[in-house]
Amino acid sequence: MxxxxxxxxxxxxxxxxxxxxxxxxxxxxxxxxxxxxxxxxxxxxxxxxxxxxxxxxxxxxxxxxxxxxxxxxxxxxxxxxxxxxxxxxxxxxxxxxxxxxxxxxIEVIVITSKNKKKIDGGTSVSPVVIRRIPGANAGIENIIKTLPGVYSNNELSTTYAVRGGNYDENLVYVNEIEVYRPFLVRSGQQEGLSFTNTDLVENVDFYAGGFQAKYGDKLASVLDISYRNPKSFKAGLEASLLGGSIFAEGVSANQKWSNVTGVRYRNNSLLVKSQEVQTNYRPSFLDVQSLFNFRPSTKWNWSFLGSIAQNNYNYIPTSRQTNFGTISDPIALLITYDGQEKDKYQTYFGALKAVFEPNSSTKIKYIASAYHTVEQEYYDILAQYRLGEVDSNIGSETFGDVVYSRGIGSQLNHARNNLDALIVSNEVKGQHKLNKGNQLEWSFKHTLEDIRDRVVEWEVVDSAGFSLPNPDLDYINDQPYNPYTGPLAPYQNVRATHQTRINRLLGYLNWNHEGKWGAHTYYINAGVRSQSWQVFSDGNTGANQMTFSPRLQFVFRPKWEKDMVFRFSTGMYNQPPFYRELRRFDGSINENVKEQKSIHFVFGHDYSFTMWTRPFKLVSELYYKSISDVNTYTIDNVRIRYRANNEATAYVYGFDARLNGEFVPGVESWFTVGFLKTEENQNDRGFIARPTDQRLKFAVLFQDYMPNIPAVKMYLNLVYNTGLPGGSPSYADVYNYQLRLKDYRRADIGFSYVFKDAKLGYEKKWLNAFSELTLGFEIYNMFNNQNSITNTWVRDVYTKSQYGVPNYMTTRTFNIKLTARL
Structure with missing residues (x-):
């Protein structure tokens, strides 16, 4: 190729x-x-x-x-x-x-609707807000989770679901270059750092659906990030109990060369040690990113973005006690662990970008990028559990202790998983202003994906002295009355080795038009994407497949006294399979998995107004998606396992609204509400809730300061989501188990004292070297809510019952953070 x-x-x-x-x-x-x-x-x-x-x-x-x-x-x-x-x-x-x-x-301030973000339906987030808002996993994703249509129930993860899609259905671009997540990560606490370095960010645009054809082949959302092109020397650092970061940027004397470099380190021990599992935990998450720019003339601009990340996750669990049940019948699960887990995720990323502007109406770009990830996931963990009744008699000497055991058992998990993936792409794209009000964009791209994968996973489960066989085997187990005569097999067993290559040719054509209808203004964006791909795996060749995705946006801005914008978007959003979507539950590869197809209908309305002589904006959207050739899956923490069979159809509909503005003079805050419903029909068995069917969402991002002491500032990040399906065992038939997790409720709050910023501290000579200096105190999970990510299933040998024991997330945690910028 x-x-x-x-x-x-x-x-x-x-x-x-x-x-x-x-x-x-x-x-x-x-x-x-x-x-x-x-x-x-x-x-x-x-x-x-x-x-x-x-x-x-x-x-x-x-x-x-x-x-x-x-x-x-x-x-x-x-x-x-x-x-x-x-x-x-x-x-x-x-x-x-x-x-x-x-x-x-000026008594009345009107927020105009002429800016691009209001026209194309995207949401812009200030880098300053991203840096200041507290969160257990602070960064861009921490803010994205408060936006309309975005759902998440895992504060340790940077993953998020958008309008019924899963984590693999979101696009992320940095400087127009698509970036990828590690493949083998299965737990949020293993992630450490997302790709995006907040210290380097200049612009963040987020699209929750109905996006333009120039954005790639995914079903759910687009996160479009631009890194800074420095204009002068700056440097800064941030340090907290969770790690730290440092960056520096500068330009050459002739203004032709510039560079911004950032280094980050993170340690999640503070958060993980607040969980119920007692561990000896030694994580190490480190990355370095650098952006070089060279502008030899007004015609040419060259840039190189490089990143090296190394995540080492060493985990030695020792014990756990989880109390659940009811007040009248409290139950406890006690587990003693033996063994350990050692995971490594090393990623290397480099991208060269050249921009040529022969005149003010033409721009040609060439982008070449390479992404290489080497990952290993090794663990042997033996969990010996005891399920018992808790003494609930107040005043008893054994109050709160387990006084009677209902069941005992053990579980041994083993894995030796390795993955080596290389993704190389070359793209040429152009942008042309044809005449007044018309613009044409196009792109041609070739991508080669080379993945070498070995998966060895097995699980043995023992309950009260009886080894439980694989539930997928066809057998009748009436022990101890009759001896078991079926095959000896682990409870779960996956073994496979693959070498897979995927060739892709991609392209799009996009047309923008701005026109007048009397005194009113309208905007049209029409485009089409196409992709051709073929999978080669272990000597097998898949079919050469092709997909087309036409898309249309129409925006109407009436010339009314009230500043309003109306939007309608529709189109085909097709997602050709990535490697993970080709691998079945048993580890085998299906080279002929089809693309998932989705038709979007999005109706949006923006209303900009003033209240208390300050600017506000209300954004609301009504959406519907019809999805076919669905590749069904299950989610365990953040690991997605596909059936690779295109056996279902699905739908999504919902409503989102966001009110943002200066509730407090000079700082932006917002309130978000949303309703969503998504269901799928597997092999005509009827519609059931999808794993991402998170019905209600409410979020608040609020900033405030003390009027009499403006140096004292407060930041609140509050999220409430109703429970997701996911409480059933991973091996269960989803049509027999439709259990939901409990509602996700979390509030993170931060307080900071500002020694110097753009308004304060200039009268203090000792602060002359700084442009910003703040000291903050943060409380994560302020109300100490018990949120669960999955259930652990244990068996009671006496009642022959199974109990879903919640795996709780982090409890209330305190953090101190220092931020300094020159």
Whole structure:
């Protein structure tokens, strides 16, 4: 495949260098207010074109060289400023203008609807909010879980489900490059760090459904992240009881080279040791990421993003006691462990990106990336349990102790799993402004996935001296009355070795149009994606499959007194299988798994208004998905196991709403509510709840400060989700067991004292070296709610009953955090 594609890339390169360079220069910088804070949505205009500053106040505009050019900076809340510059060809000039507040008072502030995020239905999250909001696994995913349509019941994991999809149905891009999660991770506490380094982030956009054709082939959502292109030297660090991070960034004297590098370390011992399982736990999660940018001229921009991550998870459980049952009939599970678990996840990622802008209306990009992961999962853990009744007589000398054993047993789990995966991709994409109000985007991409996988897992279960055979075997067990004559086999046993290659050709064509309907404005985005792929595994060749995904968005912004936007999105969202979706429960590979097909219908409404003379926005969406060729699965903690058979159909419908604004002057907060229902029909047996059927969701992200002591700030992160299906045994027929876990309730709160930030601390000389310095105190799971992720199933030999014992997540935990930035 690579040799065949080489002529194509050579032609593209010759095509790029054949453009005639115009005599252009560039002006860039950050627009500031009187307090030296960046200003977003400032219009920067010249005769050659215009642009708008982003959330960090940054702008970049191309102008004619060898002549005087006037640049105008304007914003509704500030005085207009005008500057004239004269630059040489290909010169980069950095200018940071400062706008002053208008003298006349504006009584009504209207949030405009002209920005891109309101048009395409995405949600933007400020990097500052991401850094400050507390969470057991703080970062971008911590904030994403508070957004509409996003569900999660595992604070130790960075995974999340969106509108009925599972964790594998979410796309994540960093600088337009798709990133991947480790394959073998099966528990949230093994993850350590997500790929995204918050210290390097500039923009975060999230799409919960109905997204455009330029985004890839997944069913649920898109998280689009951009790392910073530094404009000056900065550095910072963060340290807490859970680990720390440090970053530095800078630019060369001629402004052509820039780099931002971040190092992170995390240790989840503080959280894991708050669980009921007593362990000797030695984790080590470390990664280094670096982004290099080189801009030799206004026409070309080169960048390289590299990342190395190493997660070592060493786990030695010793004992556990879980109390459950009722007040009148309390029961306890006591477990003594022997053995240990050693897991390693090493990932290496590199991506080269070249951007060529021959003129202001054309942009061509070439992106090459490679992702390599080497993973091992080794464990031998013997769990010997005792199920007993608890003394509930207050005043008794044995109150709270187990006084009578209902059942005893043991369970031995063994694994020797190894995986080595290499994913290499090459992509050429273009963007063209055809005329006023029309834009065309396209892409061609080739991806090669090479996976070497060995799975060896088995489990032996003993209850009251009787070894329990595999429940999938066809046998009759009436011990002890008659001897067992069936085959001797572990309770569960999976053994397989595979070498799999997947070739993919992908492409899309996307058209954007902005037009007028009288005084009103409308936007149309229409596009189509296509992918062709073939699986080669262990000498077997799968069918050459192809899929097409047409998509359409229509946005209407009426010219009314009230600022409103109406959106409708529809289209086909097809997901060709990744390696994990090809592997059956027994470890074998199905090379001919079809793509899952989903039709989206999304109706959205945005209403921007003022309340208490401050800006607010209400976003609501109604959605429906019809899904066919569903690849059914089960979820155990965060591990997804597919049946690889396309045997079901499914549907999803729901409603989401989010109100955000300045409930407290100067800081943004939001409230989110949502309702969702999703069911699937396996082999025409009838509709049942899917593993992601999490019906109700309520979330709050709130920021506040003390008016009399503005240096004291408070951050609240609250999430409530109703219980997921998942309380039944993993081997059970889902049509016989539809148990749900308990509702997920969690509140994390943080308090910080700000020694210096953009507004405070400038009068203190000892703080001159810092741009920000804060000391924080955080409480995770503030109300100490007992949330469970799965159930452990044990047997009572006397009553012949099974008990689902909850595996509880973290309890209340305290943390201290120091943040410093130069």
């Amino acid at each position: 690579y040799k065949k594609s080489q002529p194509f890339y050579i032609v593209v390169c010759l095509f790029l260098v054949s453009f005639v360079w115009a005599q252009k220069a560039r002006v860039k910088g950050i627009v500031l207010n009187e307090q030296n804070q960046p200003i977003a949505n400032v219009t920067v205009a010249s005769l050659s074109g215009n642009t708008v500053t982003n959330n960090n106040g940054f702008y970049s505009i191309e102008i004619d060289a060898n002549r005087d050019v006037t640049i105008v900076f304007s914003h509704i809340s500030y005085k207009k400023s005008t500057y004239t510059v004269h630059l040489k060809p290909n010169e980069d000039f950095e200018w940071h203008p400062k706008l002053n507040t208008k003298e006349d008072t």
